[in-house]
Amino acid sequence: MDYFLQLVISGIAVGLVYGFIGMGFAMIYRATGVVNFAQGELMMLVSYIAFTLAGTFQFGFWPMLLLTTVASVLIGLLIEVLLIRPMLGQPVFSTVMVTIGLAVILRSVVVLIWGADPMPLNAGLPTEVIRIGPAGLYPAQLYAVGLMAVVLLGLWTFFRYSRIGIAMRATANVQTAALLMGINVKRIFALSWALSAGLAAIAGVLIGVIYDVNPGMWTTGLRSFPAVILGGLDSVFGAALGGILIGVVENLSEGYIGRGMKEIAGFLLILVVLMVRPYGLFGKPEIERV
Amino acid sequence: MRSGNFKQNYRQLLALTDSVPVIVWSCLLVALLAAAPLLLSKYYVSVILLLLITAVGVLGLNLLTGTTGLISLGHSGFLAVGAYTAGIVAGKLGWPMLAAIFAGGVSAAVAGIIVGIPSLRLKGLYLAITTMAFAVIINHLILNGGSLTGGSEGLTVPQPSLFGQALGAERGYYYVVLAFLVVFTFITLNILRSRIGRAFLAIREHDIAAKAMGVNLVRYKLLAFMVSAFYTGIAGGLLAYYTRYLNVDSFSLLISIEALSMLIVGGLGSVAGALLGTAFIVLLNESLGFVFGMIGASFGGSGSTAAYEIKGVIYGLAIVLFLRFEPDGLMGRWRDIKHYWTHWPFRF
Numbered sequence: 001m002d003y004f005l006q007l008v009i010s011g012i013a014v015g016l017v018y019g020f021i022g023m024g025f026a027m028i029y030r031a032t033g034v035v036n037f038a039q040g041e042l043m044m045l046v047s048y049i050a051f052t053l054a055g056t057f058q059f060g061f062w063p064m065l066l067l068t069t070v071a072s073v074l075i076g077l078l079i080e081v082l083l084i085r086p087m088l089g090q091p092v093f094s095t096v097m098v099t100i101g102l103a104v105i106l107r108s109v110v111v112l113i114w115g116a117d118p119m120p121l122n123a124g125l126p127t128e129v130i131r132i133g134p135a136g137l138y139p140a141q142l143y144a145v146g147l148m149a150v151v152l153l154g155l156w157t158f159f160r161y162s163r164i165g166i167a168m169r170a171t172a173n174v175q176t177a178a179l180l181m182g183i184n185v186k187r188i189f190a191l192s193w194a195l196s197a198g199l200a201a202i203a204g205v206l207i208g209v210i211y212d213v214n215p216g217m218w219t220t221g222l223r224s225f226p227a228v229i230l231g232g233l234d235s236v237f238g239a240a241l242g243g244i245l246i247g248v249v250e251n252l253s254e255g256y257i258g259r260g261m262k263e264i265a266g267f268l269l270i271l272v273v274l275m276v277r278p279y280g281l282f283g284k285p286e287i288e289r290v
Numbered sequence: 291m292r293s294g295n296f297k298q299n300y301r302q303l304l305a306l307t308d309s310v311p312v313i314v315w316s317c318l319l320v321a322l323l324a325a326a327p328l329l330l331s332k333y334y335v336s337v338i339l340l341l342l343i344t345a346v347g348v349l350g351l352n353l354l355t356g357t358t359g360l361i362s363l364g365h366s367g368f369l370a371v372g373a374y375t376a377g378i379v380a381g382k383l384g385w386p387m388l389a390a391i392f393a394g395g396v397s398a399a400v401a402g403i404i405v406g407i408p409s410l411r412l413k414g415l416y417l418a419i420t421t422m423a424f425a426v427i428i429n430h431l432i433l434n435g436g437s438l439t440g441g442s443e444g445l446t447v448p449q450p451s452l453f454g455q456a457l458g459a460e461r462g463y464y465y466v467v468l469a470f471l472v473v474f475t476f477i478t479l480n481i482l483r484s485r486i487g488r489a490f491l492a493i494r495e496h497d498i499a500a501k502a503m504g505v506n507l508v509r510y511k512l513l514a515f516m517v518s519a520f521y522t523g524i525a526g527g528l529l530a531y532y533t534r535y536l537n538v539d540s541f542s543l544l545i546s547i548e549a550l551s552m553l554i555v556g557g558l559g560s561v562a563g564a565l566l567g568t569a570f571i572v573l574l575n576e577s578l579g580f581v582f583g584m585i586g587a588s589f590g591g592s593g594s595t596a597a598y599e600i601k602g603v604i605y606g607l608a609i610v611l612f613l614r615f616e617p618d619g620l621m622g623r624w625r626d627i628k629h630y631w632t633h634w635p636f637r638f
Contacts, residue, residue: 108600
């Protein structure tokens with residue numbers, strides 16, 4: 001039982017990161033219908049930026065997170081304006097391929113600037129393991145829990161009460177109607193990218209602090225796909241939950257079935273779930289007319 | 291006076307081509323490719339060989355993604371299945387080369403059906419990510435396949451040989467691959483002008499409408515997956531004999547992405563576009579490798595990793611810029627040029 005709990009708790013800790021990345025995917029998908037395949041790479045880039053910031057200014061955790069998020073939001077906006085907006089009117093697939101191209105570029109750029117060796121991201125956090133019941137967690141992983149709670153609450157309030165949040169929901173619902181109601185859909189798209197980049201920043205800093213920054217970090221983005229598919233591509237909160245679920249399932253299958261199962265457990269899970277619910281657990285089924 | 295090229299009966303409509311220049315140029319291209327090993331150095335022949343092998347796989351992907359409109363990021367998985375099957379039956383069971391390559395194609399086709407079944411209800415990006423899941427799972431299976439697949443140590447493949455006659459690495463094998471590509475191009479063109487091809491196109495345009503028109507979606511979607519995977523499996527088999535050493539790392543997701551970018555650069559859905567795109571990307575890769583290899587050599591060891599990364603940046607930029615400025619691909623540009631000449635002095 002202890003073993004089980006330990007696996008579940010550390011699974012949740014890992015899953016939170018998947019959740020943050022997955023929410024980034026969902027944020028963009030629900031507004032624009034595009035999956036940003038460069039989300040993992042963006043996360044990696046931001047993590048390296050945090051590394052440089054931490055190295056130059058000796059920041060603590062919170063100022064670093066804040067500055068990195070701001071930088072990331074700017075990068076997200078830049079990507080939207082330079083690469084994504086000109087693709088409006090093109091098939092979705094083309095835009096997706098643009099993000100894939102961007103992913104390839106970012107991967108190389110990171111190695112070109114920072115080199116290929118892994119480096120620790122020092123945020124001045126204590127590194128001794130905190131014991132919660134049978135499981136040991138790093139302080140950064142506890143921060144992840146807190147951050148996730150804050151972000152979820154913040155996003156919920158934003159989507160529920162703020163004017164822009166409601167406009168975003170309207171755009172996600174029916175784009176044409178939103179346009180007719182006078183919503184600036186272009187701005188909503190840009191905002192979605194900015195928010196998504198902000199989420200990537202949180203994920204990047206967390207991964208950097210918990211493990212280290214290395215040029216293979218983008219694979220975490222790949223591993224987060226099951227999270228967002230499980231939750232439903234257009235459900236931000238579903239992605240958060242999906243991430244946690246995937247983290248737990250990965251850990252349990254690694255612990256009980258065998259080594260290496262971690263890599264594919266999430267993908268196996270979504271294959272099964274999608275057969276039953278082709279739009280994920282919380283995704284909106286698309287009703288089509290001919 | 292006839293003011294254009296009109297098809298007046300079904301036979302004309304369904305003919306492979308009614309244009310003499312197309313036939314002549316195609317024959318010339320094949321003849322040129324056949325003469326290449328006699329004219330070019332060993333290095334260039336091996337580049338063209340890789341190009342031809344890739345083209346077989348890309349033709350397969352084109353049938354699924356370009357013609358049927360089902361986006362697949364899992365073709366690296368099919369390629370791996372084909373390559374490893376060919377490698378295993380040739381290396382461990384001693385099958386002859388052609389049989390091994392076909393075994394690769396057939397096993398990939400079976401894998402295609404397996405992937406196709408859960409994909410029947412999925413669309414668009416859900417499908418793309420599901421096929422990606424398949425590729426990830428395949429890689430995992432190969433990595434943990436023990437002595438069967440060689441795991442992380444890889445698998446060596448015997449030398450290509452035909453009817454007991456060993457083929458030279460470049461010259462002899464080259465013709466086998468060229469023959470495969472020609473045959474598969476013909477098969478593709480014939481699929482496209484048959485009922486099956488029209489069903490594929492109907493599914494791409496709107497699958498529910500196609501269903502209403504009497505296209506059996508289950509059957510044709512699975513068929514598309516199967517045929518496409520078969521092509522890619524064959525390409526995998528050919529690749530196995532080309533590299534003669536298989537490793538999971540060479541079947542990463544990047545292969546699927548590269549194949550898709552070849553399709554886009556060439557122009558989605560057109561056979562000529564698929565071939566053109568393959569040639570463009572493979573040659574771009576090679577020439578970038580060549581240029582940066584030289585730069586890297588002049589900077590010493592550390593320069594070569596930088597050169598490798600710069601190559602990555604340029605490769606990514608090529609994809610992005612193509613999509614941005616030439617969304618219809620090289621074939622679209624070709625069509626524009628053709629229109630310009632035929633309709634001059636009118637704009638269109």
